[in-house]
Amino acid sequence: MSALLEVEGLTAGYGAAAVLHDVSLSVRTKQIVAVLGANGAGKTTLLRALSGLLPAERGRVVFDGLDLRGVKVERMVRHGIAHVPEGRGVVTELTVDENLRLGSLWRKPRPSNDGIYELFPALARRRDHLGHQLSGGERQMLAIGRALAAEPRLLLLDEPSLGLAPKITAQIMALLRDLRDRTGLAVLLVEQNVRSALSVADEGLVLSLGRVVSRNDAATLAGDADLRHAYLGF
Amino acid sequence: MDRFLYLTFDGLSRGAIYAAFALALVLIWRAARIVNFAQGAMAVAAAYAGYSVTNATGSYWLGFITAVAGGLLLGAAVERVVMRFVDHSSPLNGVVVALGLVLIIQGVLGMIYGNEFRPAQAPFSRDAFQIGGVALLSRYDLFVFAAVGTVVALLTLLFTRTPTGLRMRAAAFAPDVSRLLGVPVGGMLTLGWALAAAVGSLAGMLVVPTELGLHPNAMDLLFISAFTAAVLGGLDSPVGAVVGGLVVGLLLAYVSGYLGATVAPMAVLILLVVVLLGRPDGLFSKAKARTA
Ligand SMILES: Nc1ncnc2c1ncn2[C@@H]1O[C@H](COP(=O)(O)OP(=O)(O)OP(=O)(O)O)[C@@H](O)[C@H]1O
Ligand SMILES: [Mg+2]
Numbered sequence: 075m076s077a078l079l080e081v082e083g084l085t086a087g088y089g090a091a092a093v094l095h096d097v098s099l100s101v102r103t104k105q106i107v108a109v110l111g112a113n114g115a116g117k118t119t120l121l122r123a124l125s126g127l128l129p130a131e132r133g134r135v136v137f138d139g140l141d142l143r144g145v146k147v148e149r150m151v152r153h154g155i156a157h158v159p160e161g162r163g164v165v166t167e168l169t170v171d172e173n174l175r176l177g178s179l180w181r182k183p184r185p186s187n188d189g190i191y192e193l194f195p196a197l198a199r200r201r202d203h204l205g206h207q208l209s210g211g212e213r214q215m216l217a218i219g220r221a222l223a224a225e226p227r228l229l230l231l232d233e234p235s236l237g238l239a240p241k242i243t244a245q246i247m248a249l250l251r252d253l254r255d256r257t258g259l260a261v262l263l264v265e266q267n268v269r270s271a272l273s274v275a276d277e278g279l280v281l282s283l284g285r286v287v288s289r290n291d292a293a294t295l296a297g298d299a300d301l302r303h304a305y306l307g308f
Numbered sequence: 309m310d311r312f313l314y315l316t317f318d319g320l321s322r323g324a325i326y327a328a329f330a331l332a333l334v335l336i337w338r339a340a341r342i343v344n345f346a347q348g349a350m351a352v353a354a355a356y357a358g359y360s361v362t363n364a365t366g367s368y369w370l371g372f373i374t375a376v377a378g379g380l381l382l383g384a385a386v387e388r389v390v391m392r393f394v395d396h397s398s399p400l401n402g403v404v405v406a407l408g409l410v411l412i413i414q415g416v417l418g419m420i421y422g423n424e425f426r427p428a429q430a431p432f433s434r435d436a437f438q439i440g441g442v443a444l445l446s447r448y449d450l451f452v453f454a455a456v457g458t459v460v461a462l463l464t465l466l467f468t469r470t471p472t473g474l475r476m477r478a479a480a481f482a483p484d485v486s487r488l489l490g491v492p493v494g495g496m497l498t499l500g501w502a503l504a505a506a507v508g509s510l511a512g513m514l515v516v517p518t519e520l521g522l523h524p525n526a527m528d529l530l531f532i533s534a535f536t537a538a539v540l541g542g543l544d545s546p547v548g549a550v551v552g553g554l555v556v557g558l559l560l561a562y563v564s565g566y567l568g569a570t571v572a573p574m575a576v577l578i579l580l581v582v583v584l585l586g587r588p589d590g591l592f593s594k595a596k597a598r599t600a
Contacts, residue, residue, distance in 0.1 A: 127484060151490040163485035165478050176478050179471050180490040220489070 078103045078260050079124075079228055084133035086123040087284075092131060093119045094284045101228065104258040106250060108271040108292065110306055111281035117264040118160045120281065121230045124262070125150050125157035137228065152180060156226035160233055160264075162217040166205035170197055173205060173216055177223030190219040193249070211242045218246065222253070228260045235267040243267060247274045268306050272296045280305050310442045315565040316558065321449040322533075323557020324456040325514045329534035330541065330549035331463065332508035337543045339480045339500030340391065342402040346409035348531035350386065350505050351512030352524060353413050354379035356421055358513060359428065359522055368431045375513045376506050383505025387498045414524040423524060430517035452514050459507055460550060466503075467546075476500055529573055533560065536580040542590025552590075 077100035087093040093116045101107045109117050122128040124135060126147040135142040137153060145153065165173055174187040174197075191198035194215045200208065208216065214234055221229060231250075235243040251274045253259040265271035272278055278295040280288040282305050288295065295301065329347070336344045344350075357378040362371030386409065394405050432451050436443035467473035478486040479496035487493050515530050516522055537556040541548020559579060564572040583590070 125488060127488070147484075147487040148490055148492050151488065157488045159485065159488065163482065163488070165482045165485060167481045168474075168478060172474055172478075175471075176474060176486070176489050176491070179475065184471075224490070 077101060078105075078138055079262070080134070080136045081124070082134040084120075084123060084130055084135060086119060086128055086130045086133075088119075088128070092284070094123060097133070097281075097284070097286055099262075099279055099286065099289070101260045101262055103227070103260050104254055105277065106254055106261040106263055106275045108268075108275035108278040109262060109264045109281060110268055110271065110278055110295075112305065113266075115281040116284040117281055118232055119284070121157060121159075121232050121262070121264060125155060125230055127157075127159075151224050151226070154225075154227035155230065156221035156224050156228070157230040158217045158221045158232060158234070160236070162213045164205040164208065164213045164216050164220075169202050169204055170208070170216055171201040173220050174223055177220035178225075181224070185223070187223065190223050193222070194219050210237045211239065214238060214242070214246065218249075226259070228262065230262050230264075232264045233266060234263075235265060235270060240270075243270050247271075250274055268302070269296075311565065313442055314436075314444060315561045317444045317449065318565075319558035319561030320554060321445075321452050321557070322518070322560060323537075323554035324452050325511050325518075325553075326530070326534045326537045326556050327550040327553025328456045328459055328514070329508055329511035329530055330537040330553045331460070331546055332504040332511065333534060333538040334541070334543060334546055334549040335463075335500055335504035335507065337538070339476065339497055339504075340387075340402075341396070341399070342391065342406070343535070343543070344504070345403060345406040345531075346386065346413065347505070347508045348512075348527035349410040349413040349524075350379065350382050351508045351530075352522070352527050353417060354382060354505070354509035355428075355512045355516055355522055355526070356417055359426060362429065368429055372431070372513055375509050379509025379512075380502045380506040382509075384498050384502040386505070387501035391501070392494070392497075417524040421522075421524075425521035425523045425526075427521045428516040434517065448517065455510065455514060459510060463503075463507070463546070472496075472499070529576075532573070532580070533557075533576050536576050536583065539580065539588075540583050540590055545590065548590055 079101040081097060081099045084097040085092050085095055097120060099107065109120060111117050119128065123130050126142065126145060130143060137155060140153060165176070171187060174190055178185050196212060197215055197219060200212060205213065218234065234246050247270050250261055250263070254261065263271055263275060272292045272295060275292040278290065278292050279286050280301065287305060288301055332347060333344060336342055354375040358371035358375030361374040362368055390405060390409065391402065394401050396402060430448050432447035434446045434448045436446045439445070467477060475491045476496045476499065479491050479493040483493045512527055512530065516526060519526060533556050534553065537552035538549050540555060541552035556576060556579065559575060560572045563575040
């Protein structure tokens with residue numbers, strides 16, 4: 075089966091200095107691919123380059139047959155790509171309900187937020203609270219819920235477990251697994267929390283200094299002690 | 309007492325105009341973090357366009373519509389052609405460019421229309437009716453209240469009840485996140501400038517009949533008063549801008565009524581300095597930290 079997202083030789087960075095070098099990867103429908111690596115490895119940069127927040131210098135990014143270079147950031151979501159940025163990106167001045175509506179505003183007809191509230195009952199209780207009144211876990215649910223409101227085919231998730239209790243992290247991972255199995259969602263999951271990422275991922279790739287140093291199925295990566303010591307620090 | 313009442317109503321009527329103009333400043337501040345020092349000049353340009361149409365057609369209302377629509381277009385053009393290309397890493401850049409625009413607009417208007425005052429027509433009588441033996445309000449004052457009230461109501465509806473309003477707020481607070489969610493952030497910015505300039509032009513049209521007439525510098529006092537009002541209200545707060553506008557209008561009315569009209573502009577400047585020194589964040593600002 076051909077990949078939903080196909081990346082070849084992607085090079086990108088900030089200004090003159092490239093951060094990502096010649097990165098290739100692919101994500102299929104109904105597949106979770108974990109992106110692992112130490113701080114500063116270039117994981118966030120990779121997601122930003124994929125969603126167009128950062129222009130790619132070289133390389134090919136093809137999504138379902140469409141060349142994504144030249145697609146504007148604000149059009150990405152219409153093609154089925156949702157990006158939950160690092161630090162979550164809840165608009166703190168807007169209410170929970172407004173944040174969620176923003177996620178599906180471009181869709182016609184506009185869906186209600188009820189489906190997302192069903193997924194995250196904790197958010198339903200806080201629908202009229204402002205973003206800055208939420209806890210870290212609630213913000214993460216809101217950011218993910220808002221991305222799902224667009225009914226994406228590919229979800230780019232940047233460190234969803236950051237600052238969360240293990241229990242909430244586990245819930246989020248279970249949700250990703252469920253969405254994958256039920257709706258065929260494809261996920262590119264950036265994580266520091268290697269164990270929980272590999273617990274749901276089908277495949278993983280390890281970035282180091284902006285290069286892919288390993289690409290394998292999740293179980294193999296989890297069992298590779300040398301790799302863990304060298305790049306993942308445990 | 310009668311005099312006090314008269315001055316109060318006069319102040320509220322002026323204040324409503326300042327409120328509208330201050331609201332325009334706040335709209336741009338919220339959307340782009342720029343104090344649009346060119347707003348007075350833009351409103352003058354729109355008013356001249358309206359003046360020309362009124363002269364050619366004999367209809368005040370056609371001129372009025374021209375001015376507001378002209379303001380809308382001018383606002384969009386200023387954002388698209390000029391402000392978009394200003395490096396906003398230093399807030400001073402936007403200010404300098406805006407001041408440059410003032411010089412250009414006033415220079416061009418001076419070349420086309422000359423630098424003398426053009427008497428401007430009012431659509432309604434400015435003679436106050438007698439209420440209980442006191443002259444309090446004119447038909448024109450009522451028109452001002454109705455026009456400003458309508459603008460405030462429409463803006464409130466736009467920002468709180470419509471998808472476009474939600475997009476505009478999100479784009480201003482968190483541009484990158486908004487883009488990822490499919491919001492055309494650049495378009496929202498253009499729309500913000502266009503709306504603000506239209507509201508500013510409307511305020512300009514309202515103020516002209518209350519002054520000596522139309523002149524390239526006709527909005528200078530309006531700008532300073534409304535800027536003071538906006539700062540008083542916290543620059544970020546639409547409610548603050550409206551309240552600030554009314555406060556400044558009342559202050560101006562009392563000062564010119566009791567101390568003389570020549571003192572009034574100075575009183576505004578003193579208020580501005582006091583506010584900037586005492587409460588630079590305004591009376592209505594909420595302390596808030598952007599975290600994400
Ligand atoms: N805005 C920026 N301007 C310049 N350099 C940047 C910028 N953002 C990141 N970098 C650099 O790019 C490199 C990769 O950063 P990136 O944020 O992609 O790492 P990461 O793998 O996401 O790290 P972390 O796990 O800490 O989030 C780092 O060396 C960083 O210093
Ligand atoms: Mg990162």
